[in-house]
Amino acid sequence: MLRLALRRLLLTVPTxxxxxxxxxxxxxxxxxxxxxxxxxxxxxxxxxxxxRHSLGLDRPLARQYGAFLGGLAVGDAGRSLVTGEPVATLxxxxxxxxxxxxxxxxxxxxxxxxxxxxxxxxxxxxxxDRGSVGFALLGVSIPSFWLGPLLxxxxxxxxxxxxxxxxxxxxxxxxxxxxxxxxMAAILTRMTRASVLECMGDDYIRxxxxxxxxxxxxxxxxxLVNALPPVVTxxxxxxxxxxxxxxxxxxxxxxxxxxxxxIDAINQRDYPVLQxxxxxxxxxxxxxxxxxxxxxxxxxxxxxxxxx
Amino acid sequence: MRLGRSKRVELGFxxxxxxxxxxxxxxxxxxxxxxxxxLAAALSAPAPNHPMGQDTLGRxxxxxxxxxxxxxxxxxxxxxxxxxxxxxTVGAVAGYAGGxxxxxxxxxxxxxxxxxxxxxxxxxxxxLGPSLHNVILALCLIGWTGYARxxxxxxxxxxxxxxxxAAQALGAPGRRILLHHLVPLLGAPLLVQATFGMAGxxxxxxxxxxxxxxxxxxxxxxxxxxNDGRPFVLIAPHLTIFPGLAIMVxxxxxxFLGDGLRDRFDVRPPIDLWR
Numbered sequence: 001m002l003r004l005a006l007r008r009l010l011l012t013v014p015t016x017x018x019x020x021x022x023x024x025x026x027x028x029x030x031x032x033x034x035x036x037x038x039x040x041x042x043x044x045x046x047x048x049x050x051x052r053h054s055l056g057l058d059r060p061l062a063r064q065y066g067a068f069l070g071g072l073a074v075g076d077a078g079r080s081l082v083t084g085e086p087v088a089t090l091x092x093x094x095x096x097x098x099x100x101x102x103x104x105x106x107x108x109x110x111x112x113x114x115x116x117x118x119x120x121x122x123x124x125x126x127x128x129d130r131g132s133v134g135f136a137l138l139g140v141s142i143p144s145f146w147l148g149p150l151l152x153x154x155x156x157x158x159x160x161x162x163x164x165x166x167x168x169x170x171x172x173x174x175x176x177x178x179x180x181x182x183x184m185a186a187i188l189t190r191m192t193r194a195s196v197l198e199c200m201g202d203d204y205i206r207x208x209x210x211x212x213x214x215x216x217x218x219x220x221x222x223x224l225v226n227a228l229p230p231v232v233t234x235x236x237x238x239x240x241x242x243x244x245x246x247x248x249x250x251x252x253x254x255x256x257x258x259x260x261x262x263i264d265a266i267n268q269r270d271y272p273v274l275q276x277x278x279x280x281x282x283x284x285x286x287x288x289x290x291x292x293x294x295x296x297x298x299x300x301x302x303x304x305x306x307x308x
Numbered sequence: 309m310r311l312g313r314s315k316r317v318e319l320g321f322x323x324x325x326x327x328x329x330x331x332x333x334x335x336x337x338x339x340x341x342x343x344x345x346x347l348a349a350a351l352s353a354p355a356p357n358h359p360m361g362q363d364t365l366g367r368x369x370x371x372x373x374x375x376x377x378x379x380x381x382x383x384x385x386x387x388x389x390x391x392x393x394x395x396x397t398v399g400a401v402a403g404y405a406g407g408x409x410x411x412x413x414x415x416x417x418x419x420x421x422x423x424x425x426x427x428x429x430x431x432x433x434x435x436l437g438p439s440l441h442n443v444i445l446a447l448c449l450i451g452w453t454g455y456a457r458x459x460x461x462x463x464x465x466x467x468x469x470x471x472x473x474a475a476q477a478l479g480a481p482g483r484r485i486l487l488h489h490l491v492p493l494l495g496a497p498l499l500v501q502a503t504f505g506m507a508g509x510x511x512x513x514x515x516x517x518x519x520x521x522x523x524x525x526x527x528x529x530x531x532x533x534x535n536d537g538r539p540f541v542l543i544a545p546h547l548t549i550f551p552g553l554a555i556m557v558x559x560x561x562x563x564f565l566g567d568g569l570r571d572r573f574d575v576r577p578p579i580d581l582w583r
Contacts, residue, residue: 018419022428029435137567141559143511145518145534146552153545164542240424247430248515252538263519266434278431282423 004297008290017069019282023275024068028061030271038081038269051081055272077279078272087276090261095280097167098246098257101180102284104173105242105249106235108181109188114224114231116185117192122219124197132189139186144245148179148252165254176253180245184238191234195227202226229296236292240285317572320565327558331377338371343526351544361546364536369546372528373554379440379529380510380558387447387509388502394448395455396491396498402456403463404486414460417453425450429512433521440529443522447509458501459494466490496573503566507559514555530555 027034035052036043049058055078056064071077077087120132155175156164163172199205200223208218250259258277265273330337346366354361360369402413420428432446466472467490475485516522517531525532530551537547 015418015422018415019422022419022423026431026435029432031436137560137563141556141563143514143552143555143559145515145531146548146555149534149538149541149545149548150552152541153548157542157545241426244424244427244430247427248518251519262430262434266430266521271435274431274434278423278427281427285424286422 001294001298005294008293012286012290015286016283019286020069020072020279021065023279023282024065026275026278027055027057027271034271038271054079072279077276080273081270082268082273087272090273091258091276091280094256094258094261097255098243098250098259100173101176101246101249101255101257102239102242104177105179105181105184105245106239108177109184109235112182112185113188113192117189117231118196118219118224120189120193121196121200121223122215129193132193136186136190136193139182139189142183144179144183145248145252147182148175148249151175151179152252165252167255172253176249176255179252180242180249183245184235184242187238188231188234191231192227195230196223199223199227225299229300232292232295232299236289239288239292243281243284243288246281315568316564317568320561320563320568323557323561324565327377327381327561330374331381334375334378338368338374340368340371342367342371342375342528344368351540351547353544354546360550361544363533363547364540369533369550372533373530373550375528376530376533376551376554377558379523379527380513380555383440383444383447383513384506384510386444387451388506390444390448391451391505392455392498392502395452395457396459396494398452399456399459399461400463400486400491400494403460404467404482404490406464410460413456417456420450420453423450425508426512426515429516430519430521433516438516438521438524440523440527443513443516446516447512451505451509454505455498455501458497462494462497463490466493496569500566500570500573503562503569507562507566510558510562511555 030037035048035055035057039048039051052058056067059067075088077091079086080090083090116132116135120129123129152164152175155162162174163169166172196219204226205218205222208222209215213222245259246255246257247259247262249255250257251263254260258281262274262277262281265271265277344367346362349358349362349366350364352358352362352366358368358370360373363369363372398413398417402410428450429443429446432449433442436442436445463486472485472489475489480489513522514529514531514534517529518535520532520535523529523532533551534548537544537551541548
């Protein structure tokens with residue numbers, strides 16, 4: 001398992017490198033002169049030259065690329081054009097908030113989806129099943145940028161149970177986590193239901209039933225465990241959406257994480273910070289994919305033979 | 309069961325047909341000019357002459373929701389058509405050619421898939437500048453990868469079939485086999501993917517407009533309307549409720565259609581790049 005983990009981590013290196021290359025190219029996509037866009041047309045020529053030099057934009061592209069990768073290797077992602085602080089410092093300040101939000105949203109998705117999907121598969125055709133299918137369909141159709149304000153209207157304004165925005169107490173986390181997690185919960189509910197239903201037709205389930213094992217024991221101990229690998233795969237794929245969704249959720253709830261930093265960087269044309277945010281989120285996605293492969297290998301030993 | 313599946317397709321199709329009529333006939337169906345301001349009536353609640361109320365500048369929300377259908381459907385359709393054309397071509401070439409061509413093209417796809425789709429769209433529109441044109445460009449730059457993967461997989465599966473071998477034995481050139489024998493068989497999975505792709509593109513456009521990176525004022529867009537209404541959610545929730553409802557109904561319609569078509573054609577779940 002350790003060898004597998006090392007091999008899977010090694011496989012993330014080319015992907016991270018590709019992500020870093022795309023992030024590097026991002027600043028070169030700026031139409032016109034990026035320095036002029038950052039400082040404005042009225043900036044003094046000397047200031048433009050200083051910025052151009054500090055960003056390394058006066059060097060050949062290949063050298064810029066080498067310097068960019070070399071900087072990343074030692075944790076140097078440049079400095080913010082607005083505050084002058086190192087980008088790495090800004091990112092490390094914001095990562096905990098985003099990690100807290102993303103993991104809480106994932107927890108919401110799992111807590112809702114696994115029991116609901118399992119119940120739906122246990123009672124196919126009943127109201128529970130129809131309800132779960134309806135929830136899944138509705139959940140993927142309600143965008144987070146609408147769900148968030150609706151939850152604010154209901155729970156913060158009408159009922160006054162929870163704070164409208166900000167971060168600090170656990171109650172601040174509830175609405176952002178629900179906003180970010182319910183869409184994923186809908187997808188996972190559907191996947192869990194389909195996966196468990198597929199397992200229910202397998203021989204080992206029939207054998208367990210013939211031996212008189214209780215229905216709930218079969219569902220919880222046999223069907224769910226075997227139905228989990230495709231669900232874990234979907235979690236890995238959807239984790240990227242969860243990370244990207246933080247940009248919207250953090251904007252709605254004024255959550256001081258990477259997503260909000262991304263939007264602030266775009267609005268302030270602080271491209272080094274934008275590059276840093278995008279890269280950190282992409283690396284988070286790549287690592288999450290690797291983790292789900294390893295969880296799958298742990299859940300299903302058959303996949304270890306061929307590797308993830 | 310068969311009837312149920314048909315009903316889903318019909319329901320989805322009916323919802324989309326209604327939206328298309330709204331988009332095409334917006335000029336006749338909208339009760340007011342969507343840009344007409346009535347500052348004295350700003351933030352007015354729904355009333356008989358303004359069933360969805362008025363926004364921050366006193367513009368009629370119903371009219372803006374109706375006109376917003378145009379932006380959403382136009383972005384959804386344009387993105388799907390361009391992404392499908394690029395991704396389908398790349399995937400078909402990669403799948404049929406195999407070898408280094410396949411490796412090269414698929415590595416490019418993998419590199420783009422290393423990013424969550426929406427995040428890359430946010431970064432691209434953030435760098436290129438906020439405009440509808442750049443939104444479509446960003447969504448196409450990311451969206452083609454899903455079609456490329458799907459087409460490549462299908463072509464690789466199909467090229468092992470006997471009818472392809474027969475065509476090769478008869479001396480048919482590769483391009484002819486690809487265009488005349490393989491591409492016609494890709495219709496069903498690509499149609500399902502395109503349906504979900506359109507839903508994804510509409511949500512992505514609305515997300516970008518919500519963040520201020522998409523459609524710019526005064527053009528009515530559902531996402532931008534939600535963004536406009538955000539600071540007033542405490543005092544004028546109708547600014548938020550109606551554009552969101554429009555997005556939900558549209559996505560629900562496309563999901564109904566996609567689900568129904570998928571069941572009918574019995575194809576694998578599509579690759580969702582936006583969520």
